[in-house]
Amino acid sequence: MPPTTIILGVGAVLYALAMGPLGLTFDATPLMIGGIALAAAVLGRAPRLSATALTLIGWGAAVMLTRHGPVPDQREAAAFLVGAGLGLLTARLVARTRAGVDVGEGSTVLVVGGMAFYLAFDVQWLYDWPIWTALLVAWGVWEWIDHRRVAASGAGATPAEP
Numbered sequence: 825m826p827p828t829t830i831i832l833g834v835g836a837v838l839y840a841l842a843m844g845p846l847g848l849t850f851d852a853t854p855l856m857i858g859g860i861a862l863a864a865a866v867l868g869r870a871p872r873l874s875a876t877a878l879t880l881i882g883w884g885a886a887v888m889l890t891r892h893g894p895v896p897d898q899r900e901a902a903a904f905l906v907g908a909g910l911g912l913l914t915a916r917l918v919a920r921t922r923a924g925v926d927v928g929e930g931s932t933v934l935v936v937g938g939m940a941f942y943l944a945f946d947v948q949w950l951y952d953w954p955i956w957t958a959l960l961v962a963w964g965v966w967e968w969i970d971h972r973r974v975a976a977s978g979a980g981a982t983p984a985e986p
Contacts, residue, residue, distance in 0.1 A: 826971040828868035832964030835860030836957050843953035851891045853956055854937065855884025858911075860960065870967075871922050875915035875930035882911020883937065908934055 839856050842848040848856075858880025865873035886907025889895045895903045912930045919925035944950035 826868065826870075826967055828864045828870045828873070828967040829964040829971070831864040831868050832860065832960055832967060835863065836960035836964065839960060840953065840957045843957075849892070850951055850953060851887050852884070853953070854880050854887055857956065857960065858882075858884050864967075871924035872926055872929065874918055874922070874925045875912070875927050876933050878915040878918065879908055879911040879930035879933045880937070882914065883908040883934075 835857075839853075839860065842852070842856065843850065858877050861873050861877035861880060864870055865877050883904060884907070886895070886903040889907075890897065890900045890903045912927065912934070915925060915930045916927050919927050940950055949955055
């Protein structure tokens with residue numbers, strides 16, 4: 825089992841504990857998932873997850889600074905753009921020094937995350953932390969499946985997995 829699967833699984837449990845029994849605000853979701861992805865990228869030796877992680881961390885920090893910090897509410901959209909942009913820019917800088925970082929993954933996060941954020945106004949279950957816990961678990965399962973696929977293809981280790 826690849827370390828990314830284990831890290832994402834443990835991250836899902838920690839996220840569920842923080843959101844459920846500990847009662848952390850749902851606004852922390854992008855920041856927490858970004859942190860979990862960063863742990864998977866670094867500790868799991870999977871640099872391909874770096875852009876995803878850094879983009880989510882930038883966006884998540886902007887969410888927290890706007891909704892629970894000093895940034896005024898009327899600047900929320902601009903703050904989210906700046907935060908996500910800074911995360912993507914950081915990923916680009918990391919990509920210059922570390923092989924296997926795909927900045928395009930950060931762009932995908934912005935589209936998917938933006939769509940989820942947009943739809944959440946009409947689709948209430950997108951605000952439910954158990955959904956995001958399940959998605960973290962599904963991501964971990966995908967990492968395991970993909971790791972097995974690469975190993976079975978005889979391609980050997982990729983820059984993402986040793």
